Amino acid sequence: EMQLMESGGGLVQPGGSLRLDCAASGFTFSENGMSWLRQAPGKGLEWGSSISVSGEGTYYAKSVKGRFTISRDNAKDTVSLQLNSLKPTDTAMYYCAKFFAIGEAYVLQDLLNQSNRGQGAQVTVSS
Secondary structure (H helix, E strand, O other), X not given: XXXXXXXXXXXXOOOOOEEEEEEEEOOOHHHOXXXXXXXXXXXXXXXXXXXXXXXXXXXXXXXXXXXXXXXXXXXXXEEXXXXXXXXXXXXXXXXXXXXXXXXHHHOOHHHHHOOEEOOOEEEEEOO
């Protein structure tokens, strides 16, 4: 059975940093592009970042580019997201997902909504 388990969320002040990790199991992780998605209160699921199978290709939504960094470790079946310069508008539930896109224009919302993802990690940015 495929499983994705996020960890590392929490409360942080504006301008602060957090690191999210996701442990994958039940599928061949090294053969799949992976993503981080997020859902803010009262809003729809949003694509944030993707990473290619090798890890050499990384892609970001405009809203997070330059502040967030996605990475993966195929030896450990993990994907991570480093969140820097956090803003209150980054407050959301963050999900890792078995999903891949190279940019916002290529994201089909229906497919995004149907993607396999974990239970999520809450990130709250507030002073």
